[in-house]
Amino acid sequence: MGTRGRRRAGSPDARQAILEAARxxxxxDGYNASLRGIARAAGVDPALVHHYFPERSHLFVEAVYDGPDGPVMDPAVLDDVRRLPASRQGTALVRxxxxxxxxxxxxxFAAVVRAALAHEGVVARIRELVVGALVTPLVERVAPDRVRLRSQLIAGHLVGLGMTRWIARLDAVSAASPEELAAAVGPVIQHYLTGDLGDAHDGPAEEAGAFKTVEEPRE
Amino acid sequence: MGTRGRRRAGSPDARQAILEAARxxxxxDGYNASLRGIARAAGVDPALVHHYFPERSHLFVEAVYDGPDGPVMDPAVLDDVRRLPASRQGTALVRxxxxxxxxxxxxxFAAVVRAALAHEGVVARIRELVVGALVTPLVERVAPDRVRLRSQLIAGHLVGLGMTRWIARLDAVSAASPEELAAAVGPVIQHYLTGDLGDAHDGPAEEAGAFKTVEEPRE
Structure with missing residues (x-):
């Protein structure tokens, strides 16, 4: 990147170049890497970094999520899940x-979690971009009720799954193929998407087998 | 603690005094707190700290888990869950x-997760004490199969729930009462305890409503 000429603000790939340099x-250098150095490596004016990413936490979260095939934060990554019947989206989301x-x-994965623990701004940005802009819109298309609770339970379960597979590296979860995890965890995410979340004060959730799902939720 | 006389190795509360001082x-001072200072505050010889806790990670994990009502790591905390019929243990465990x-x-909670991210010894000790000595023995009494995968999915889901409630503080999960969470998440943990985890290569887990549970598993 550093060898290219300086990009102008309107350059279509300036934002992408900033993300790559930031990553x-x-x-x-960790979370406190120099923003000026990132601008230099991307061949842009430092003001442009600030223009696209007003806060360091915004740049950090998007840079870590930015993949070789384009930004993972793009809601389009969920299109394949959204196109499925509601009853199959849980398994597809886990996969x-x-x-x-x-x-x-x-x-x-560890870098995101570590930064989230250390910087409230990172947690806030993950809340906005991952839970708010990715998970919640998916959930609200199919959930019968309690969209926020469902979205947050799904996000939390996926993070926890990631902690066991990529950080704690617990053996059975780490050894499982994506398909095996989709089969084991998918129905749980499906339950959070469209199932009956129960009621704190009556008994249905107490008994095994009471795992009710709502038939054919709206799509 | 520091004002008391020095405890001898056999003193029944020496271990507890070390845990309190360590906490x-x-x-x-964070994870690298002085072990010598901990021994001094507990009124014991530094060798006794090493005797009870051969590794810093052992002392850290037990100290953080040590509660005002006694050590949370004590398998006895799970007795109330274990005494229930297998079909009600999921909800009880979440509660x-x-x-x-x-x-x-x-x-x-954040301190444990932060230390686990930074120190492999802490992750290893959590694997041993939390997953190995607490969760797995509970699971193996009731699970029909795949004890390790079930235990790890349960541990991961609970950690993820904790991340959303105590670290990311997502609003709906944070506002929910323990009973509401037990009702919403309990059936999922029940599924991981005694349900059909599916198969990566056939289809039952793909459809909503396929959340099968094994009838009356052994206890």
Whole structure:
């Protein structure tokens, strides 16, 4: 990147060049990597970095999520899931999550979680971009009720799955193929998408087999 | 602690005094707190700290889990769950997890996760003590098969739930009462305890409503 000429603000790939430079800088220098150095490596004016990413946390989250095949944050990555019947989206979402992060790498998953623990701005940006802009819109198309709780339970379960596979590396979860995890975890995500979440004060959730799902939710 | 006389190795509360001193020291100074200072605050010889906790990670994990009502790591905390019929253990486990960490505090939950991300020894100790000594023995009493995968999916889901409630503080999960979470998440943990985890190569897990549970598993 550093050898190219300086990009103008309107350059279509300036934003992408900033993300690529940022990804390398954050991986090398951590969360407090120099924004000026990132601009220089991307061949852009430092003001342009600020223009696209008003906060360091915005740049960090998008850079870590930015994949070799384009930004993972793009809601389009969920199109394949959205096109399925509602009753099959749980399994598809698990398969997508596992294959995507398997490809992106355990280190990047750990980097996101580590930064989220250390910087409130990173947590806030993940809340906005991952839960708010990716998971919630998927859920609200099919859920019968309680969209926020469902979205947050799904996001939390996927993060927890990632913690066991890419950070704690628990053996059975780590050894499982994406398909095996989709089969084991998919029905759970499906339950959070379209199932009956129960009621704190009556008993249906207490008994095994009471795992009711709502028939053919709207799509 | 520091004002008391030095405890001898056989003293029944020496171990507990070390844990209390360690909890304060880790909270104040982080993971690299002085072990000698912990021994001094507990009124014991430094060799005794090493005797009870051969590795820093062992002391850290137990100190953070050590509660005002005694060590949370004690397998006895799960007795109330174990005494229930197998079909009700999922909900009870979620209720126990949420109420216990609500009481212990978000900061301590974050401290465990942060240390686990930074120190492989901490992850290893959590694998041994939490997954190996607490969750797995509970699961193997009731699960029809695949004990390790079930245990790890349960541990991962609970960690993920904790991340959303005590670290990312997503609003719906944070606002939910322990009973509401037990009702919403309990059936999922029940599924992982005794349900059909599906097969990567046939289709049952693909359809909503296919969330089969094994009838009356052995207890």
């Amino acid at each position: 390398a800088a954050f991986a090398r 997508l999550f596992v294959t995507q992060w398997d490809r992106m790498g355990a280190d990047r | 304060a020291a880790f909270a104040r 126990l997890f949420v109420t216990q960490w609500d009481r212990m505090g978000a900061d301590r």
